[in-house]
Structure formats: C-alpha cells, structure tokens
Amino acid sequence: MKFVADTMLGSLARWLRVMGYDVLYQSRYGPDDLERLVGEGRILLTRHRDLAASYGDALLLSGDRAGDQLSELGKLQTLAPDPARWFTRCLLCNVPLKNPSLEDVRENVPEYVLHQNASDIRFCPSCGRFFWPGTHRENMIGQLNAWGFGYEDSR
Ligand SMILES: [Zn+2]
Structure with missing residues (x-):
C-alpha cells in the first residue's frame, strides 16, 4: 500500500512513515505530479x-490533526498496522532503512x-542519518498507543 499525501498532510505523512508506510509528501506539487503518482x-x-473527486484512488480525510486522520484511515480499514514494520523507513526521505556495517556504526x-x-541500529541510504531506539522513539510509540494503534515495545 503506497500513498501520496497532499500539501496539507505533512504531519500525517510523517506518522505513516513511522509505521513503515511508503508515503510521498511534498510541500508543493507541479500540475501533473499527482496524476502521475496516482x-x-x-x-x-x-x-x-x-x-x-478527481482521482479514482483517493481517500478524503476530514480531521484537522494527524491523530484524527490516522483514526479515519483505521476506520476505513486502510491501515493494518504491523509493529514489525514500524521504524523501518526514514521519516525524512521515505526510503527503507538498512543495516549498517559495524565499521560505519563505529x-x-x-x-x-x-x-x-x-x-537495532539502522541507517538511511539516502540522507545518511543513523537511527536507533531511544527516548524519541518511545515518545512516538506512546503517541501511537494513545491514538489506538496499540504497540508494546518488547525490548
Ligand atoms: Zn533519510
């Protein structure tokens, strides 16, 4: 399941990436971009x-906030959250993270x-950032739990 988020949905795009979804997001799109991406x-x-209404494959969301928008997607049964896929994608670049070599980690x-x-250390092959479990991730898991996408961090 791949998405493209309109210019008002940057926060939603980021949260979907946290959950491992492939979501393209730009703060502006050229006239033909959306048509091509859909x-x-x-x-x-x-x-x-x-x-x-212009696109067959479109989901209209009404919520103002990312949490409300995620709930709407949940109710539409668009999302089937799989905790194994959470934190597997760069939140900035939208590309899958990779396992670095021990040398690179050092x-x-x-x-x-x-x-x-x-x-548990991963890196983004696009921007070169390294990611690992920590407070920031725990806060995001807490927020997703509060929104009803239950996830227990077993580590
Ligand atoms: Zn990146």
Whole structure:
C-alpha cells in the first residue's frame, strides 16, 4: 500500500512513515505530479473534496490533526498496522532503512548506543542519518498507543 499525501498532510505523512508506510509528501506539487503518482499506483490522501473527486484512488480525510486522520484511515480499514514494520523507513526521505556495517556504526554512532543497541541500529541510504531506539522513539510509540494503534515495545 503506497500513498501520496497532499500539501496539507505533512504531519500525517510523517506518522505513516513511522509505521513503515511508503508515503510521498511534498510541500508543493507541479500540475501533473499527482496524476502521475496516482497513475503509478499510489493512493492520494487529501483534505480537498474536489481533489479527491478527481482521482479514482483517493481517500478524503476530514480531521484537522494527524491523530484524527490516522483514526479515519483505521476506520476505513486502510491501515493494518504491523509493529514489525514500524521504524523501518526514514521519516525524512521515505526510503527503507538498512543495516549498517559495524565499521560505519563505529564511525557514526555514539559509543553508548553501540553498547546498548548494536543490533537495532539502522541507517538511511539516502540522507545518511543513523537511527536507533531511544527516548524519541518511545515518545512516538506512546503517541501511537494513545491514538489506538496499540504497540508494546518488547525490548
Ligand atoms: Zn533519510
């Protein structure tokens, strides 16, 4: 399931990426961009009724906030959250994270992280950022739990 989010849905796009979904988002789109992206099999997420009506594969959302919008997608049974896929995608670049070599980890990650989380360190092949479990991730899991996408961090 792949999405393209309209210009008003940047926060939703980010949260969907947290859950592992492939979501393209740009703060502006050229005249033919949406048509091309929907043509490539992406579902348009939008808050514009006329935009939704223009595309067969579009979901019209009414909520103002990402949490409300995620609930709407949940009710439409669009989302089947799989915690195994959470935190597998770069939140900035929308590309799948990869396992770095130990050498790269040593050069790019603080030593205490290496000791605590060596097997959970990932990197983005597009922007080069490294990611690992920590407070920021726990906060995001807490927020997703509060929104009803239950997830227990077993680590
Ligand atoms: Zn990235």
